[in-house]
Amino acid sequence: MSDTTTVPVPPKPAAMRERPALLRLASMLWADKFAFAAALLLLAMIGCALVGPWLMGDAAGGQNLRARNAPPFDLSRGWLYVLGGDALGRPLLARIVVAAQNTLLIAAGAVACSMIIGTTLGLVAGYRGGWTGEVIMRLADVIMSFPSLLLAVIVLYMLAPSVANLVLVLAITRIPIYLRTTRAEVLEVRERMFVQAAIVMGASTPRIVFRHILPVILPTLLTIATLDFAFVMLAESALSFLGIGIQAPEITWGLMVSQGRQYLTSAWWLAFWPGLAIILTTMSLNLLSGWMRVALDPTQRWRLEIGGKRNG
Amino acid sequence: MQRMIGKRAVSSLISLVGLVVLVFFLSRLTGDPAALYLPIDASEEMRQNFREIHGLNDPLLVQFGRYIGDLAVLDFGESIRKARPAIEVVLEGFAWTLQLALITMTLVTLAAVVLGSLAAFRVGSLFDRLASMLSLIGASAPDFWIAIVAIVVFSVGLGWVPTSGTGTVWHWILPIAVLFIRPFGLIVQVVRGAMLTALGSAYVKTARAKGVRNRPIIFVHTLRNAMLPVITVIGDQAAALLNGAVVVETIFGFPGVGKLMIDSILQRDFNVILAAIMVTALAIFVMNLLIDIAYALLDPRIRT
Numbered sequence: 001m002s003d004t005t006t007v008p009v010p011p012k013p014a015a016m017r018e019r020p021a022l023l024r025l026a027s028m029l030w031a032d033k034f035a036f037a038a039a040l041l042l043l044a045m046i047g048c049a050l051v052g053p054w055l056m057g058d059a060a061g062g063q064n065l066r067a068r069n070a071p072p073f074d075l076s077r078g079w080l081y082v083l084g085g086d087a088l089g090r091p092l093l094a095r096i097v098v099a100a101q102n103t104l105l106i107a108a109g110a111v112a113c114s115m116i117i118g119t120t121l122g123l124v125a126g127y128r129g130g131w132t133g134e135v136i137m138r139l140a141d142v143i144m145s146f147p148s149l150l151l152a153v154i155v156l157y158m159l160a161p162s163v164a165n166l167v168l169v170l171a172i173t174r175i176p177i178y179l180r181t182t183r184a185e186v187l188e189v190r191e192r193m194f195v196q197a198a199i200v201m202g203a204s205t206p207r208i209v210f211r212h213i214l215p216v217i218l219p220t221l222l223t224i225a226t227l228d229f230a231f232v233m234l235a236e237s238a239l240s241f242l243g244i245g246i247q248a249p250e251i252t253w254g255l256m257v258s259q260g261r262q263y264l265t266s267a268w269w270l271a272f273w274p275g276l277a278i279i280l281t282t283m284s285l286n287l288l289s290g291w292m293r294v295a296l297d298p299t300q301r302w303r304l305e306i307g308g309k310r311n312g
Numbered sequence: 313m314q315r316m317i318g319k320r321a322v323s324s325l326i327s328l329v330g331l332v333v334l335v336f337f338l339s340r341l342t343g344d345p346a347a348l349y350l351p352i353d354a355s356e357e358m359r360q361n362f363r364e365i366h367g368l369n370d371p372l373l374v375q376f377g378r379y380i381g382d383l384a385v386l387d388f389g390e391s392i393r394k395a396r397p398a399i400e401v402v403l404e405g406f407a408w409t410l411q412l413a414l415i416t417m418t419l420v421t422l423a424a425v426v427l428g429s430l431a432a433f434r435v436g437s438l439f440d441r442l443a444s445m446l447s448l449i450g451a452s453a454p455d456f457w458i459a460i461v462a463i464v465v466f467s468v469g470l471g472w473v474p475t476s477g478t479g480t481v482w483h484w485i486l487p488i489a490v491l492f493i494r495p496f497g498l499i500v501q502v503v504r505g506a507m508l509t510a511l512g513s514a515y516v517k518t519a520r521a522k523g524v525r526n527r528p529i530i531f532v533h534t535l536r537n538a539m540l541p542v543i544t545v546i547g548d549q550a551a552a553l554l555n556g557a558v559v560v561e562t563i564f565g566f567p568g569v570g571k572l573m574i575d576s577i578l579q580r581d582f583n584v585i586l587a588a589i590m591v592t593a594l595a596i597f598v599m600n601l602l603i604d605i606a607y608a609l610l611d612p613r614i615r616t
Contacts, residue, residue: 142327149558150589153577154338234454238559241456242574257457268464275457282452 122182
């Protein structure tokens with residue numbers, strides 16, 4: 001858990017200019033203590049996902065029948081058993097750390113796919129409009145009217161419930177969110193003066209769309225994506241819980257809750273801890289998304305920059 | 313208004329047809345019901361016979377044609393699992409889900425509107441921050457986890473309510489309580505936001521200047537305008553519940569349409585899946601219509 005500092009920051013082009021911006025972002029994060037705690041927790045989770053399987057993979061898979069359903073907060077078996085052991089005596093702490101990888105990977109994959117595809121289609125629908133736009137919007141309507149869980153169940157029941165298929169199913173159901181938002185924003189932004197000016201000056205369509213329009217709507221999309229990450233995580237957990245998501249021996253937090261369900265009356269901690277991991281992560285994402293809504297909005301940003309009375 | 317309803321009906325119908333076609337073929341790809349319903353040592357003859365009875369021997373397209381033909385006279389086919397008309401099975405389950413959704417959404421709406429309005433009225437107060445925190449937790453919690461923790465605490469630990477099933481009023485408490493949490497968290501936030509916007513508007517300032525007291529300002533002047541965005545979210549959440557609260561129904565052994573869908577998919581009971589989809593689609597369409605009407609009733613500007 002202490003390896004959070006190794007998490008790489010996404011590479012940005014101009015490293016020289018970037019530093020003050022990053023610092024400013026950090027101080028704005030510090031201004032909102034809840035968001036700051038949420039960001040720390042998420043970094044820790046990402047750290048678990050990156051190095052967890054490599055660090056604790058053996059411990060998480062190793063059975064120790066003497067520690068079957070070992071109660072939590074008992075350090076006599078070592079610190080790995082601080083959260084207790086599962087039905088095969090595997091330490092729950094190690095399993096939660098290892099399961100972070102699959103859980104976050106699926107959610108991140110689904111959010112990235114749906115965001116890229118949805119945004120691209122939304123840009124086309126918004127900027128081109130006309131017949132193409134109409135078709136794209138009707139497609140979004142059709143996806144939206146699907147009972148998404150049902151679709152997921154049918155597809156996963158047919159195809160193998162692998163990580164890739166799970167990402168695919170979850171991504172498809174989330175595309176309309178980005179598509180509709182992007183289109184609505186593009187329709188508004190493209191009428192603004194700077195876009196008109198760019199058109200008059202003869203900028204090419206890709207340049208207008210990617211250099212002038214996209215940067216304006218990206219903050220909104222990122223805020224939605226953060227919120228959506230939590231939603232996708234809950235959906236994946238529900239699918240795994242129902243037994244049609246990820247299958248053992250692979251683990252996710254949702255699957256761990258489902259495995260612990262049989263032992264509810266005798267060993268509540270089997271289902272409790274992974275559930276707590278889910279709730280903490282989704283709550284952090286919700287908090288961070290709320291902060292982003294303010295921090296990424298130039299007209300609201302001052303609230304964080306002046307520090308506020310509460311924190312002063 | 314009528315034109316809008318007509319347009320909505322057409323687009324709903326198109327997506328429903330698409331959905332039925334897709335599910336018809338996809339579900340049939342999940343496997344052969346004969347392998348599931350007959351004993352393992354059943355002879356090939358018995359299997360043939362079984363498929364013949366249920367019309368699974370013909371080419372897929374012929375089966376599809378026959379299904380559509382039957383649909384035209386409102387025949388939804390037989391449930392393999394229950395050996396009864398599929399539509400009967402579905403309507404039974406749907407009645408349960410409808411009751412569950414109605415009770416839950418009524419409670420959610422009442423609680424969220426009151427709490428959200430109060431939070432908006434005392435923005436920044438301890439109460440406001442408490443309500444925000446509560447709704448945040450509500451919106452982030454996985455329902456299956458809440459459900460099993462609730463079972464451990466209230467059924468196994470304290471023995472107040474039964475763990476699952478139906479029968480008495482007590483059986484309803486846990487499912488409703490668990491389903492309550494997420495929509496509640498969401499709607500409180502929306503109510504608070506909408507109320508804040510409305511409270512800052514000119515007509516509220518006018519009312520204040522005229523010396524109207526706080527309570528009438530909230531419940532008479534502001535709430536009606538603030539309800540518009542709230543109603544949309546309530547509709548979305550109600551649709552999600554009508555679609556079957558699959559997870560909650562499964563955990564609590566509640567015989568609703570969500571559990572029915574999952575069971576039918578796992579048991580390859582194709583006719584029931586399709587009937588369930590059509591019934592819920594119709595229900596959601598009707599609900600959206602009701603929401604549009606509520607919109608028009610609340611806001612004279614929309615009535616045209």
